[in-house]
Amino acid sequence: MKIPEIFKKKEEKKDKFDVNKLRCIHRHTIEEHPACFAKGLIKYNFKDDREFERLTGVPWYQYPEYKIGYLDIETDGLKADFSTMLSWVIKEKGGKSAYDVITKEELFNGVYDKKIIQTCVDEMKKYAIIVTYYGTGFDIPYLRTKALHYGIDFPGYGDLYHFDLYYTVKSKLNLSRKSLDNACDYLGIQGKTPISKDMWRKAKYGDPEALKEVLAHNIPDCEILEQLHDKLDFVRKWIRTSV
DSSP: OOOOHHHHHHHHOTTSOOGGGOEETTSOOTTTOHHHHHTTOEESOOSSHHHHHHHHOSOGGGOTTOOEEEEEEEESSSSGGGOOEEEEEEEETTSOEEEEEOOHHHHHSSOTTHHHHHHHHHHHTTOSEEEESSTTTTHHHHHHHHHHHHTOOOOOTTSSEEEEHHHHHHHHOOOSOOOHHHHHHHTTOOOOOOOOHHHHHHHHTTOHHHHHHHHHHHHHHHHHHHHHHHHHTTSSOOOOOBO
């Protein structure tokens, strides 16, 4: 495999960092494992993500210490003060999904969605970067509003970064509809699952089977979101945007 051009350019500059001093996670040089270097899988005591990007040429968000999670929530309405969150899912990039779903008991004993808001916020804090689809307009402000209402410590400005793929699709692709399912369908990403209005109504009132179906719909949304991110990774410069 050829050495990525970005590293060749750095080697040509005598006054810059010597890339040959770096090792990948398998302890090999760039000559031996160029693919690892291209993915940012590098072992070195970097000061921060900026030094990592400057010395390696690999985008800052591939900093080895950064954990990326794909977030999606399901609610029975669009406004936090007049609706309830039914479930949430966060899928680790290249890993497993964590999730929680409301119960009928919580809906009717006064707990409402406080517990699952708490578990979602706790899980978010395990990541450096959260990726959503229209999370800027819905998921993140919804969670923040609920957290403030319940007195839950929500991540503050600069605590973690946020990528919203909706705006990438909107600005970089020419599609009739900008929805996640339409973007994935056109790009050949399978996995989006439909859910009937009847099931939504039942879930709203705590029907256990309906809530299971909502969660079964929620989980694949994060899986296809990760695949969409992989497809669109090259089309834009990912900037440091806070939740």
